Amino acid sequence: QKEVEQNSGPLSVPEGAIASLNCTYSDRGSQSFFWYRQYSGKSPELIMFIYSNGDKEDGRFTAQLNKASQYVSLLIRDSQPSDSATYLCAFETGNQFYFGTGTSLTVIP
Amino acid sequence: DAGVIQSPRHEVTEMGQEVTLRCKPISGHNSLFWYRQTMMRGLELLIYFNNNVPIDDSGMPEDRFSAKMPNASFSTLKIQPSEPRDSAVYFCASSRRMGNEKLFFGSGTQLSVL
Numbered sequence: 451q452k453e454v455e456q457n458s459g460p461l462s463v464p465e466g467a468i469a470s471l472n473c474t475y476s477d478r479g480s481q482s483f484f485w486y487r488q489y490s491g492k493s494p495e496l497i498m499f500i501y502s503n504g505d506k507e508d509g510r511f512t513a514q515l516n517k518a519s520q521y522v523s524l525l526i527r528d529s530q531p532s533d534s535a536t537y538l539c540a541f542e543t544g545n546q547f548y549f550g551t552g553t554s555l556t557v558i559p
Numbered sequence: 560d561a562g563v564i565q566s567p568r569h570e571v572t573e574m575g576q577e578v579t580l581r582c583k584p585i586s587g588h589n590s591l592f593w594y595r596q597t598m599m600r601g602l603e604l605l606i607y608f609n610n611n612v613p614i615d616d617s618g619m620p621e622d623r624f625s626a627k628m629p630n631a632s633f634s635t636l637k638i639q640p641s642e643p644r645d646s647a648v649y650f651c652a653s654s655r656r657m658g659n660e661k662l663f664f665g666s667g668t669q670l671s672v673l
Contacts, residue, residue: 493650493664494602524618533659538602540662547625547662550624553602 454550462556469526471553473539476520483515483540485524488552489535498524529557542559561585563665571671577639580668582651592662593626593636594650599611602650608634643673645665 453476463469475483483500486494500506500513502523512525522541526533543556564583572578573667585603592607606616608628616626628634638645648667654660 482660494665496661496663501663542660542662545590545609546604546607548604549602 451462453493454541454548455537456537456553458551458553460554460556462558463529465529465531465557467529467557469555469557471524471526473484473522473550474520474523475522475539475541475542475548476549477541478520479518479542480517480541480543483522484540484542484547485511485513485514486538486540486549487533489519489533492517494538502540504516508513526555529555531557531559534558543555563651563653563663565649565665565668567668568666569669569671570672572641573673574642575640576635576672578670578672580639580643580649580651580670582634582636582638582665584634584651585663586632586655588653588655588663589630590654590656590660591629591634592652592654593634594648594652594664596648596667605636638670641670643672646670646672 455474485498487497488494498513500515506513510527514523534556536554538552539550561590566581592610594602606619606626611628615640626636650667651665652662654662
């Protein structure tokens, strides 16, 4: 059973703060990990991907991967109200993509 | 690039009717995925194709669901007969190749079965 566990939230942070989103996955063979952002009524949008242990930074977003702990996280620095959305964690293995149920983030102005 | 194109955006039908959802993947992408999203179950993979060939349809809930990909630029998901519990958002997604690649989603079809 391939599983992705996320805290469903909701997570609320004040504008300008750091939002921290966490995810664990079940398959040790997974090689590719993704974070998608989904606004209400919209489709998931890829915002980060990471393949190697460690940190990967892209603007205000940092993805962190620890394969030994089967853990991946997303940090959003200087959170903005426009970051309010549901964030989906996903991993790819066996040529399939598996998604968590998402964490709802609200950034309070 | 136009992205993944799905139609219709919204579909309202009555129980027992046939529903056909359509998808055009991104040009050059050879893997196509159909997902269903509900509040309770999140994103569920229904079926995926590689090079127009169905690879895994174990996520298709019942024989009422069928999917085809007659060519590299078109796929359909059909529900016949439809039931109220099929109401969900259905997403089509594509990637350039199987494995270690990024998945891009269409805008989805909101299906309501009354």
